[in-house]
Amino acid sequence: MNKQTDFSRSLHHVDSADHTNPFRSHVLNCTVHQIKLPHIVDSEGSFVIDTEGKRYLDLESGVWCTALGHRNPGVDAIIHHQIDHIMHTGFSYAHPILEEAAADVLKITGHEDGACLFLCSGSEAIEVSRQIARHLTGFKRSMTLHDSYLGSYSSTINRDAGWFLFDWRPCMACAQASTCDITCPSLQAIPHDIADFTFEPGSSSGFVRFPPVALIQKIVGVVRSNQGKIIANEVTTGVGRTGRWFGYKHYAIEPDLIAIGKGIGNGYPVSVASLNRKTYEELKDSGFHYSQSHQNDPLGASVVREVIRLIVQGDVIAQAAQTGAWLRSQLEGLIDNQIILAVRGRGLMLAVDICDADVCEKIHNALLARGYIVGNRRGMFRLDPPLNITRQELQKFIDTLKEIVGKI
Numbered sequence: 238m239n240k241q242t243d244f245s246r247s248l249h250h251v252d253s254a255d256h257t258n259p260f261r262s263h264v265l266n267c268t269v270h271q272i273k274l275p276h277i278v279d280s281e282g283s284f285v286i287d288t289e290g291k292r293y294l295d296l297e298s299g300v301w302c303t304a305l306g307h308r309n310p311g312v313d314a315i316i317h318h319q320i321d322h323i324m325h326t327g328f329s330y331a332h333p334i335l336e337e338a339a340a341d342v343l344k345i346t347g348h349e350d351g352a353c354l355f356l357c358s359g360s361e362a363i364e365v366s367r368q369i370a371r372h373l374t375g376f377k378r379s380m381t382l383h384d385s386y387l388g389s390y391s392s393t394i395n396r397d398a399g400w401f402l403f404d405w406r407p408c409m410a411c412a413q414a415s416t417c418d419i420t421c422p423s424l425q426a427i428p429h430d431i432a433d434f435t436f437e438p439g440s441s442s443g444f445v446r447f448p449p450v451a452l453i454q455k456i457v458g459v460v461r462s463n464q465g466k467i468i469a470n471e472v473t474t475g476v477g478r479t480g481r482w483f484g485y486k487h488y489a490i491e492p493d494l495i496a497i498g499k500g501i502g503n504g505y506p507v508s509v510a511s512l513n514r515k516t517y518e519e520l521k522d523s524g525f526h527y528s529q530s531h532q533n534d535p536l537g538a539s540v541v542r543e544v545i546r547l548i549v550q551g552d553v554i555a556q557a558a559q560t561g562a563w564l565r566s567q568l569e570g571l572i573d574n575q576i577i578l579a580v581r582g583r584g585l586m587l588a589v590d591i592c593d594a595d596v597c598e599k600i601h602n603a604l605l606a607r608g609y610i611v612g613n614r615r616g617m618f619r620l621d622p623p624l625n626i627t628r629q630e631l632q633k634f635i636d637t638l639k640e641i642v643g644k645i
C-alpha cells in the first residue's frame with residue numbers, strides 16, 4: 238500500500254480541520270502555536286517527512302526533544318527491546334535497569350551518591366524538585382528570575398502568590414555586572430524564607446538570554462546561606478544543548494537538584510529529577526511522598542540510559558559545541574543591520590533577531606515552504622537542531638536563508 242492511500246482516510250479528517258482555529262478540529266491545540274504542517278507522518282535523522290514525501294529539516298528538534306535526531310537507530314532499538322519485555326512496573330516491584338540508568342544519570346549530573354527519579358515531563362521534574370525543596374526547608378516561597386519558564390503546571394504558571402521574582406533586567410546595564418556587589422539593594426531584597434531558587438540557565442522562556450554569571454553566583458550564595466535549595470532547570474539547556482552536558486556548567490554553581498527533560502528521552506516522554514547526596518540524605522527519612530503511575534518505569538529509564546550511552550560513545554556534545562560555533566559564525570555573516578540584527582546563543586541553542594515580527598513571520602513561512610522548520614518567537618527565530626546535525630544540512634539552510642532574506 239502506498240503512503241498516500243495508507244493515510245487517505247485520516248487525511249480526509251485532517252483536510253477538513255481548520256488548524257488556525259482549535260475549535261474546528263477534534264484535537265484541541267491549546268498551545269500558542271499554530272500547526273502549519275498537519276501531514277507529517279515520517280521522519281529520518283534531522284528531517285520530518287509529510288504524506289507526499291516532502292522532507293523538512295527540523296531545526297527545532299520537535300520541541301527541542303530529538304537531541305539525537307528522529308528515529309535514532311539506537312534509541313529505537315532499545316525501545317523495541319524493552320517493549321518486548323516490560324514497559325511499566327507497579328509500586329511493589331521494579332526493574333533492575335533503573336539502578337543502571339540512575340548511576341548513568343548521576344555520573345553526568347555529578348550527583349555521586351545522590352539519587353534520581355524518572356518522571357514523564359520537564360514540568361513534572363521541576364514540580365517534584367520544588368516539592369522536595371519545600372518539604373525539606375519548610376519554606377513556602379520559591380524564587381526564580383522574572384523571565385523564566387518553568388513548565389505548564391499552575392504551580393509555576395501562576396506566580397501571584399508563593400513566588401519571589403528577581404527582575405534581572407537592570408543587571409544588564411549595571412557597571413558591576415561582572416562582579417556583582419552583595420550590598421546591591423536587589424540582592425538585599427531577597428527574602429530569607431526561599432525554599433528554592435529555580436534557575437533556567439540561559440533560555441529565558443525560549444528567548445535565549447544569559448543572566449550574568451556573577452549575579453547567579455551571588456543569588457545562589459544568598460539563598461543557600463538561608464538553607465534554601467538550588468534547582469537547575471535543565472529541561473531545555475541540558476543534555477548537551479549549550480555545548481556542555483548542562484547549562485549550569487557555564488555558571489560554576491553546584492545545584493542541589495537538577496530537572497532534566499526533553500533531550501534525555503529523544504522524543505520519548507521521560508524526564509529526571511537528580512538529587513545531590515546531601516538532599517538525598519535529608520530526604521530519606523523525612524516522610525516525603527510523591528507518586529504517579531509512571532514514575533520509574535523501565536521503558537523511560539532504558540531510553541535515558543541509551544541516550545546517555547550514545548552521547549558519550551559518539552562524543553556528541555563536543556561535536557555539537559563545534560557545530561554550534563560554526564553555525565553561529567555563518568549566521569553572524571548574514572547580519573545586515575536591516576533585516577537580521579543580531580545572533581546569540583550557546584552551543585546549538587541559537588537565536589536570530591529579526592527587525593520586526595511581521596518580517597520574521599514572512600521569513601519563517603518562506604523557510605517552511607522551502608523545507609526548513611525554525612522556531613518563531615515574536616521578531617526572533619530560534620535554532621535548536623539535533624546535536625548530531627551535519628554541516629552540509631546546515632549549509633543548505635544558510636544558503637536558503639540568505640536567498641530568502643535577499644528577496645525581502
Ligand SMILES: Cc1ncc(COP(=O)(O)O)c(C=O)c1O
Pocket residue numbers: 358359360361363386387388389437440442443470472473498499
Ligand atoms: C525552560 C523550560 N522549562 C520547563 C519546560 C517544561 O517541560 P515539558 O514541556 O516537558 O513539561 C519547558 C518546555 O518547553 C521549558 O522550555
